[in-house]
Amino acid sequence: xxxxxxxxxxxxxxxxxxxxxxxxxxxxxxxxxxxxxxxxxxxxxxxxxxxxxxxxxxxxxxxxxxxxxxxxxxxxxxxxxxxxxxxxxxxxxxxxxxxxxxxxxxxxxxxxxxxxxxxxxxxxxxxxxxxxxxxxxxxxxxxxxxxxxxxxxxxxxxxxxxxxxxxxxxxxxxxxxxxxxxxxxxxxxxxxxxxxxxxxxxxxxxxxxxxxxxxxxxxxxxxxxxxxxxxxxxxxxxxxxxxxxxxxxxxxxxxxxxxxxxxxxxxxxxxxxxxxxxxxxxxxxxxxxxxxxxxxxxxxxxxxxxxxxxxxxxxxxxxxxxxxxxxxxxxxxxxxxxxxxxxxxxxxxxxxxxxxxxxxxxxxxxxxxxxxxxxxxxxxxxxxxxxxxxxxxxxxxxxxxxxxxxxxxxxxxxxxxxxxxxxxxxxxxxxxxxxxxxxxxxxxxxxxxxxxxxxxxxxxxxxxxxxxxxxxxxxxxxxxx
Ligand code: ATP
Ligand code: MG
Numbered sequence: 001x002x003x004x005x006x007x008x009x010x011x012x013x014x015x016x017x018x019x020x021x022x023x024x025x026x027x028x029x030x031x032x033x034x035x036x037x038x039x040x041x042x043x044x045x046x047x048x049x050x051x052x053x054x055x056x057x058x059x060x061x062x063x064x065x066x067x068x069x070x071x072x073x074x075x076x077x078x079x080x081x082x083x084x085x086x087x088x089x090x091x092x093x094x095x096x097x098x099x100x101x102x103x104x105x106x107x108x109x110x111x112x113x114x115x116x117x118x119x120x121x122x123x124x125x126x127x128x129x130x131x132x133x134x135x136x137x138x139x140x141x142x143x144x145x146x147x148x149x150x151x152x153x154x155x156x157x158x159x160x161x162x163x164x165x166x167x168x169x170x171x172x173x174x175x176x177x178x179x180x181x182x183x184x185x186x187x188x189x190x191x192x193x194x195x196x197x198x199x200x201x202x203x204x205x206x207x208x209x210x211x212x213x214x215x216x217x218x219x220x221x222x223x224x225x226x227x228x229x230x231x232x233x234x235x236x237x238x239x240x241x242x243x244x245x246x247x248x249x250x251x252x253x254x255x256x257x258x259x260x261x262x263x264x265x266x267x268x269x270x271x272x273x274x275x276x277x278x279x280x281x282x283x284x285x286x287x288x289x290x291x292x293x294x295x296x297x298x299x300x301x302x303x304x305x306x307x308x309x310x311x312x313x314x315x316x317x318x319x320x321x322x323x324x325x326x327x328x329x330x331x332x333x334x335x336x337x338x339x340x341x342x343x344x345x346x347x348x349x350x351x352x353x354x355x356x357x358x359x360x361x362x363x364x365x366x367x368x369x370x371x372x373x374x375x376x377x378x379x380x381x382x383x384x385x386x387x388x389x390x391x392x393x394x395x396x397x398x399x400x401x402x403x404x405x406x407x408x409x410x411x412x413x414x415x416x417x418x419x420x421x422x423x424x425x426x427x428x429x430x431x432x433x434x435x436x437x438x439x440x441x442x443x444x445x446x447x448x449x450x451x452x453x454x455x456x457x458x459x460x461x462x463x464x465x466x467x468x469x470x471x472x473x474x475x476x477x478x479x480x481x
Contacts, residue, residue, distance in 0.1 A: 019202040023195035030191040034184045041180055049173060054133045057146040057162065060089055065150045065160045068096060074157055076114055079105040095161040101127055104158065122147035126159035142170040205233050209240060221248035260423045264306060264437060268299040309439040312370065316446050326474050327365045329393055329400060330358040336372045340380060349383050352390040359400035361471040367447045374440035375467050379406035400473050405466035411459040420445040
């Protein structure tokens with residue numbers, strides 16, 4: 001199974017199929033396990049057969065040897081009598097020899113060995129006073145050989161040799177091995193079939209995800225991958241859908257931002273164009289020209305401020321998480337107030353700083369400056385003549401709190417949810433006149449979110465607005481940067 005991926009540059013890459021490899025490994029592992037079990041079972045049953053046969057045969061042989069050892073005279077007649085007395089020993093052949101290995105008794109009358117030396121390996125071993133057992137398995141027949149010495153009060157007087165052909169045991173052994181092999185084969189076939197079914201099903205689901213990825217790569221972010229079941233692939237599918245949702249949101253935000261930004265930039269540029277065309281086309285007096293040029297300057301300033309804010313917004317968004325320093329809030333508040341006091345005076349706004357309790361926090365000083373500057377600037381801009389603006393620094397539990405409260409125009413309820421959006425202004429005309437671009441609070445919120453802070457707003461239309469910002473206090477004893 002192979003997946004061919006064709007990229008736009010026409011280069012073709014062939015990927016090996018993971019599921020085929022997985023299924024193959026599965027089959028090989030089960031094959032190895034079954035082979036091991038097969039060999040192990042065969043070996044064990046072989047051993048069990050061997051041991052029980054060995055015990056039974058040696059016992060039988062020792063019994064005959066002990067009966068013979070009790071004879072006063074050991075010869076063909078007395079041994080034949082004794083064997084006959086013992087009844088059926090159920091052996092194929094029985095030979096009794098003297099201590100020199102010459103046969104005294106042979107259960108076979110045809111080709112009898114009586115009187116001859118029978119130096120079979122088992123007999124030689126038994127005449128060295130050992131019990132011997134050996135077996136052979138061939139052509140479905142089990143052949144067992146056993147020999148034990150005949151000892152009369154410790155003196156060797158011969159040996160008993162027995163041989164047994166056992167077809168039924170051979171058949172049993174053979175059928176056992178055959179059954180194990182058949183079961184192994186059947187199991188392996190079942191494993192192969194299941195592995196193949198699994199590989200096909202897995203591959204089908206994987207291809208579904210791959211197809212969805214390609215659709216989304218082409219830009220259709222609304223596409224959703226539909227995975228049934230409840231395994232890891234389903235989780236993968238769900239995660240993938242979440243990811244595309246986020247991609248769609250950020251893509252929409254990006255589009256919205258580009259369109260908003262170009263719209264915002266278009267207005268001052270159009271004013272500049274209109275003003276400069278008017279100067280060129282009309283025969284104006286010097287006073288009017290100066291007024292028009294000053295307007296052009298104001299629009300250029302506005303463009304400048306807007307591009308500065310856009311730049312700082314993109315700088316903040318691309319900041320690394322660890323970019324911060326330990327900063328005390330009060331000095332930054334004072335720096336902002338020094339910067340904005342002239343504008344406040346010009347607008348007739350009195351500023352009341354109440355820097356009761358200063359605390360160190362983790363943030364870049366420039367970022368803290370931006371937050372306080374934007375909030376104070378708004379408090380002045382959206383205030384009423386003769387109004388006031390208070391800045392309170394305090395501590396609530398483990399948080400440093402900055403409250404910026406004005407006695408200005410307030411924010412209508414339906415606008416509260418939007419004031420932190422980029423380019424949003426409640427009263428576009430008023431805000432534009434004061435040079436606002438609607439980016440200040442968006443910058444404030446982005447910085448606060450990046451620094452684990454919090455911002456809330458309380459407002460009453462016509463009475464004023466209070467922004468409350470809080471940051472976790474940096475505790476030099478507990479925290480480390
Ligand atoms: P910029 O700050 O980019 O120069 P801006 O002041 O218009 O422009 P923001 O600071 O983001 O933009 O504020 C968004 C809007 O929220 C403002 O246009 C204004 O309508 C409203 N707003 C903000 N602060 C106050 C306030 N203290 N009182 C009343 N309205 C406010
Ligand atoms: Mg502002």
